[in-house]
Amino acid sequence: MVPDHFQVIDFNKKLKSWYLKNHRPLLWRQTTDPYKIWLSEIILQQTRVAHGTPYYEKFLHHYPTVFDLANADERDVLRLWQGLGYYSRARNMHFTARQIVNEYGGRFPETAAKLSKLKGLGNYTAAAIASFAFGEAVAAIDGNVYRVMSRIFGIQSDMLSNEGKKEFAALAKELVSHEDPATYNQAMIEFGAIQCVPVSPDCSVCPFNDICYAYAFKMQNQLPVKSKKGAVKKRFFNYFIIQKGEKLALRERTAKDIWKGLYDFFLVESAKPLVSPEDFAGYKTLNELSQTGIIREIPKEYIHVLSHQKLHVHFWWITVPLEKSPDLPENLAFYSKEEVEELPKPILIDTVLKEVHYL
DNA sequence: AATTCGTGGTA
DNA sequence: TTACCAAGAAT
Numbered sequence A: 001m002v003p004d005h006f007q008v009i010d011f012n013k014k015l016k017s018w019y020l021k022n023h024r025p026l027l028w029r030q031t032t033d034p035y036k037i038w039l040s041e042i043i044l045q046q047t048r049v050a051h052g053t054p055y056y057e058k059f060l061h062h063y064p065t066v067f068d069l070a071n072a073d074e075r076d077v078l079r080l081w082q083g084l085g086y087y088s089r090a091r092n093m094h095f096t097a098r099q100i101v102n103e104y105g106g107r108f109p110e111t112a113a114k115l116s117k118l119k120g121l122g123n124y125t126a127a128a129i130a131s132f133a134f135g136e137a138v139a140a141i142d143g144n145v146y147r148v149m150s151r152i153f154g155i156q157s158d159m160l161s162n163e164g165k166k167e168f169a170a171l172a173k174e175l176v177s178h179e180d181p182a183t184y185n186q187a188m189i190e191f192g193a194i195q196c197v198p199v200s201p202d203c204s205v206c207p208f209n210d211i212c213y214a215y216a217f218k219m220q221n222q223l224p225v226k227s228k229k230g231a232v233k234k235r236f237f238n239y240f241i242i243q244k245g246e247k248l249a250l251r252e253r254t255a256k257d258i259w260k261g262l263y264d265f266f267l268v269e270s271a272k273p274l275v276s277p278e279d280f281a282g283y284k285t286l287n288e289l290s291q292t293g294i295i296r297e298i299p300k301e302y303i304h305v306l307s308h309q310k311l312h313v314h315f316w317w318i319t320v321p322l323e324k325s326p327d328l329p330e331n332l333a334f335y336s337k338e339e340v341e342e343l344p345k346p347i348l349i350d351t352v353l354k355e356v357h358y359l
Numbered sequence B: 001a002a003t004t005c006g007t008g009g010t011a
Numbered sequence C: 001t002t003a004c005c006a007a008g009a010a011t
Helices: A008-022 A035-043 A048-062 A066-071 A074-081 A090-103 A124-133 A143-153 A161-176 A180-196 A278-284 A284-291 A336-341 A349-353
Strands: A232-245 A247-252 A266-270 A296-304 A309-317 A334-335
Touching: A008 A074, A035 A048, A035 A124, A048 A074, A074 A090, A074 A161, A074 A296, A124 A296, A143 A180, A161 A309, A180 A247, A180 A266, A232 A284, A278 A284, A296 A349, A309 A336, A309 A349
Parallel strands: A232 A309
Antiparallel strands: A232 A247, A232 A266, A247 A334, A296 A309
């Protein structure tokens, strides 16, 4: 709850004034088109503006309307998303585009309550679209807003716990401007992004340093409180790149695991790194394949770090003679160089193919 | 409710 | 080198 002495009207006035003077001219702020706003919000989830901006422009160029996105193949959408990470965002966005077209006539629902029922839209994104595109007076609470509220009001609850989220939500509901909710939400987010930054904010120029709890008690670097993440797990990936002529064998990842929907090579995951040919003894299909063609090692260990996993990756290249047609395991299939280029791939796979000058 | 889902940048 | 961070959501 907002303390008795806190002046919500004054706060909103100063915040808006700060925003009008200091905000960045980001592309997706120049429109009230819910499609464009939705696209930007999905792209920016857990993603820096600098990283997401080129993707926003690419998507808008390829898919100018929700109808264009709905008509696209999921594979092409994932290919355009390649390099952004958290690929379920792209799959959910594509699914939702089709739903908007097929069930809503191409028009987005206009309230946060309805929007949040769509795939890929949680409380934050639904509120952002509802306020930016339709002017609904709902608070959009992202990581920036949690930080700003936590510092100004001295809220020390864990912002990632359910209890903490309720507390922040109740406060945010009292703060949101009913006069201009869109600018209020943009301003809170922007204020957190460029003034009330996570590490070592310059509080000397902050318009709220006279009312800020964190500034008064020098707790800028202690707030907000976030529960710590779990340990990073090690995994050992052994990739076998099977080549026949110009073609490579790839397969779509369909398991409930990282990189779902993307394409990679024949993969043997092991508890420890496989170093010598003797280590392959236990893998039947691998032995058969290695006898089919020439196998050589890419003498390098790739370390690929994800948010909760650290991959130790080794690549082997198997060249199959043109006259032979090995039985490919799993759902592997041969793709031409042009097809390989067009398939959505984890950034690691793309990097390796470029390093060996295949792509 | 705790985990899991990428990638790149920075201190 | 490690840890943290970046316009969160799904399970």
